[in-house]
Amino acid sequence: MEPASSADGPRTTGRSTLRDVAKLAGVSIATASKALNNQPQVRAETRAKVIQAAEQLSFSPNTLAQGLITQRSGTVGLLTSDLEGRFSIPILMGAEDAFGSDQTSVFLCDARGDTLRERHHLRALLSRRVDGLIVVGARPDARPSLGRDLPVPVIYAYSPSDDPADLSLVTDNVGGGRLAVDHLIRHGRRRIAHISGDPSYGAAQDRARGALDRLGEEGLPLAGDQVWFGAWSEAWGRGATRMLLQRDPDIDAIFAGSDEIARGVLDVLHQEKLAVPTQVAVIGFDNWNILAVNARPPLTTIDMNLEALGRLAAQRLFSAIDGTLGSGVETVAPRLITRESTAPLD
């Protein structure tokens, strides 16, 4: 079952190979591989030629056989420090889905933010011939690069690398903040407040900036006089809402920087007998199902699109085998999930 370490010579079995397909289609092996793996860099015309050649030769894209030729094992390592799996599990799922259920395996290893453990897992994954690595940090701020001398391509997801030569894929948190406030404005809210988490997180600052930008475009002030930064917890959501209501009892919407904070916001609004969404609309951030779907009422929120991010990371890793992995920080657009906590005013 072990792919040989070198397989450049012609194969002697009767089965047709990717090499045969490429030859018949008149393209390189790399292009044939990309075409059959549905990767985006291949022109539609080329893809059609390759698929026709594969059909003509009854070529079956068996993962291991493919590995024999392209040196790919179809396996990605996911090195995470996200203790609860809350951000890394959707990234893992997206990466697995990049090429279909029987094409890719993602091995998740938990480093818990511990450098020693991370090095140990890194060695373990590399010695298992993963095709590439996705690194997910504990929080969405820059983390140390694993360095430039690794034998496989590495993509930093969710938390960018601190080395601009690395490729990082992150959520567009400024865009997420804009999206949340835009939704509230479109549905008639004018006195919008923002309660968020730990201000040392770049994501907290970015979401606030997007929110303020969108309010500014509309000529609206931020209700409550300030962004209520604090902690990423329900308890802070409750405390901040109490203070906010004392400062500005006339707010008609609260944008919460996370679904946990939003749950605390809802709790205090209920205590204060303020109807949601009739009197005050509430929008969260994360679309963490367990908190958002079961909220009373169900919570409108911003989804970071982590599955799309994982899918994109895996596609890039596999195409990088031919050296096309870029560098810098790329953002993935979040999306709005509408539920009852912001339904329009009657």
Add this chain to the structure above:
Amino acid sequence: MEPASSADGPRTTGRSTLRDVAKLAGVSIATASKALNNQPQVRAETRAKVIQAAEQLSFSPNTLAQGLITQRSGTVGLLTSDLEGRFSIPILMGAEDAFGSDQTSVFLCDARGDTLRERHHLRALLSRRVDGLIVVGARPDARPSLGRDLPVPVIYAYSPSDDPADLSLVTDNVGGGRLAVDHLIRHGRRRIAHISGDPSYGAAQDRARGALDRLGEEGLPLAGDQVWFGAWSEAWGRGATRMLLQRDPDIDAIFAGSDEIARGVLDVLHQEKLAVPTQVAVIGFDNWNILAVNARPPLTTIDMNLEALGRLAAQRLFSAIDGTLGSGVETVAPRLITRESTAPLD
């Protein structure tokens, strides 16, 4: 970095090997390995002899070198269908902790309850020379065995295998139900109700049985006339509490079958102006921090001890290399986590 596939011959480097240590200590290589890995089956006297020999030879227990000799790679595969990672992440952490941070890597693969995907991951893990497999199902009920012809030992954790020849490690849910009700009784509660999740789950039935057993020993009836089975959700927790309070307004405690249900219970008790815990004590199940710690008030709950379960699974897998893996279903005792939702009546 790749360990050779066979390394029975003598090594030619100057470094001392596990074989040298075993020879000097007068024990087998397997015993020396167990002693250095802190496994429980080694007598203290033997362990001391092995450690002394290792020190004398300046033997460094490098994982890969160790793999060369014992054929062990220090790597465990964790095949899970637990979509949120809620049960598998703590099991993964426990398994990694079994032998220290730089001794074991656990590779988690997500099968999502899909047999095709599970087979694919299984092949991927086996071809990467994992020493053993931990299989975690989607729910705590029996799941199909992976079969008896696998080249490495397999332990089923959280969800038992349907083949009694396999070894399964599961939570003692009957014991958990007893523990919850025992805690309430000890603190003076007499009118205890039970709201739980989907009755098709063995865990729901087991927790209810433990609760009823403990009530029976005390000669107490179950308040609310029945176990309120429904769904594993906050929404059901809310609905069931409303019905329960209509049926029996004098309850003084509610045992919820999960922390999610408990959150719904708390929500309705607040709506009904019933003070927690003064008038009604609430206890959950799972100790899922995100829900339990931030509840209002923080939630007393039963912890399934999944990290201990993972630790035990890894220890068994490594000792099974010498053929000592047992069979049948073993239970791990849960533990009580006390917080403010059940503090004693004044």
